[in-house]
Amino acid sequence: STDALIKRAKRVKEKLGDRLFIPGHHYQKDEVIQFADATGDSLQLAKMSSQMSQAEYIVFCGVHFMAETADMLTRADQTVVLPDMRAGCSMADMADIKQAERAWEKLTAQFGDTIIPLTYVNSTAEIKAFVAERGGATVTSSNAKKVLQWAFNQKERILFLPDQHLGRNTAYDLGIPLEQMTVWDPISETLSSSGEEDKRMILWKGHCSVHEMFTIEHVRQLRESEPERKILVHPECTFDVVQASDQSGSTSTIIKSVREAAPGTKWAIGTEMNLVERIRHEHPEQDIVSLNPNMCPCVTMNRIDLPHFVWSLERIEAGSANNTIRVDKDVSSKAVQAIERMFEISS
Ligand code: 13P
Ligand code: SF4
Numbered sequence: 001s002t003d004a005l006i007k008r009a010k011r012v013k014e015k016l017g018d019r020l021f022i023p024g025h026h027y028q029k030d031e032v033i034q035f036a037d038a039t040g041d042s043l044q045l046a047k048m049s050s051q052m053s054q055a056e057y058i059v060f061c062g063v064h065f066m067a068e069t070a071d072m073l074t075r076a077d078q079t080v081v082l083p084d085m086r087a088g089c090s091m092a093d094m095a096d097i098k099q100a101e102r103a104w105e106k107l108t109a110q111f112g113d114t115i116i117p118l119t120y121v122n123s124t125a126e127i128k129a130f131v132a133e134r135g136g137a138t139v140t141s142s143n144a145k146k147v148l149q150w151a152f153n154q155k156e157r158i159l160f161l162p163d164q165h166l167g168r169n170t171a172y173d174l175g176i177p178l179e180q181m182t183v184w185d186p187i188s189e190t191l192s193s194s195g196e197e198d199k200r201m202i203l204w205k206g207h208c209s210v211h212e213m214f215t216i217e218h219v220r221q222l223r224e225s226e227p228e229r230k231i232l233v234h235p236e237c238t239f240d241v242v243q244a245s246d247q248s249g250s251t252s253t254i255i256k257s258v259r260e261a262a263p264g265t266k267w268a269i270g271t272e273m274n275l276v277e278r279i280r281h282e283h284p285e286q287d288i289v290s291l292n293p294n295m296c297p298c299v300t301m302n303r304i305d306l307p308h309f310v311w312s313l314e315r316i317e318a319g320s321a322n323n324t325i326r327v328d329k330d331v332s333s334k335a336v337q338a339i340e341r342m343f344e345i346s347s
Helices: 002-019 042-049 064-073 097-111 125-133 144-154 164-173 216-225 239-244 251-260 273-282 306-317 329-346
Strands: 023-025 038-040 057-059 079-081 115-120 137-139 157-161 181-185 201-204 230-233 266-270 287-290
Touching: 002 306, 023 042, 038 042, 042 064, 042 251, 042 329, 057 306, 064 079, 064 125, 064 329, 097 115, 097 125, 097 157, 115 125, 115 144, 115 164, 125 137, 125 329, 137 144, 137 329, 144 157, 144 164, 144 329, 157 164, 164 181, 164 201, 164 239, 216 239, 216 266, 230 239, 230 251, 251 266, 251 273, 266 273, 273 287
Parallel strands: 023 038, 057 079, 115 137, 115 157, 157 201, 181 201, 230 266, 266 287
Antiparallel strands: none
């Protein structure tokens, strides 16, 4: 039963004490978040990893790329565990290293030395190493503007992987018009438009399947039925949705905006369901709904559930941790440079 699982988790957590650290992303289920030592958005969780110095085991409640980052930013004698290896990210899977190398070959043949690559942290360690080797950095949704600005100070154009929406939304905020953006399709290995010389933003054709479920139609319906309701979305939503909304920002920005709003404020939030539900329960003084009334879960985030979590803790206790995340040393040493570059730029 759930009660029995909760008891088991509490017992191991108490017994291991400081030897164990449990970070949890805001999209995780309440049933595991209740055990988190710290919660955060992707940037906060990455920064935390480098500070978990006394923990021998880090049980990461989030998705695979986040656990990889935690492994890369911790010492070799610390072990990162992902309670369910199927907790991937479909967006991260949209940029494969071979595809990225092919794209770079073709794009540099066309544009010469005028491009710098950036990757959203929602990418594999190999993609992070790829951008590091070419002078680029990682980006999260809470520092994207700063990192893009930095990149535009280095080169004329950016190849942005793998989320076209975050890339487009952020570049537009920096004053780059849509006409100066184009999409790289890694399957056909072509750009979506001609007039390439003017292009400043080359967007990898990737997206988040959760955030694409919030549509302009949802925004229109809401504007008609409840014009006073504020629309707050994550920048992984499409350009038209972000433009039509009142505000956009990372998960921690979304939480902060609601926390700082006056009682009685009405919100429609466009992000993962677990977070929307958590904010709703934490703010009964406000009126909060999901922008998509059907609610949008991230199935891979949700793979980290109480049974997998308890299993991971008990395996650690037994001295045989399962599902350990170990990034190849060569890849890791490069990828870390891209992450540290991001920390520097955004600090
Ligand atoms: P942030 O928490 O950085 O906003 O990221 C959202 C997300 O989709 C993580 O997978
Ligand atoms: Fe990936 Fe989207 Fe899920 Fe975040 S919400 S882990 S970007 S699929």
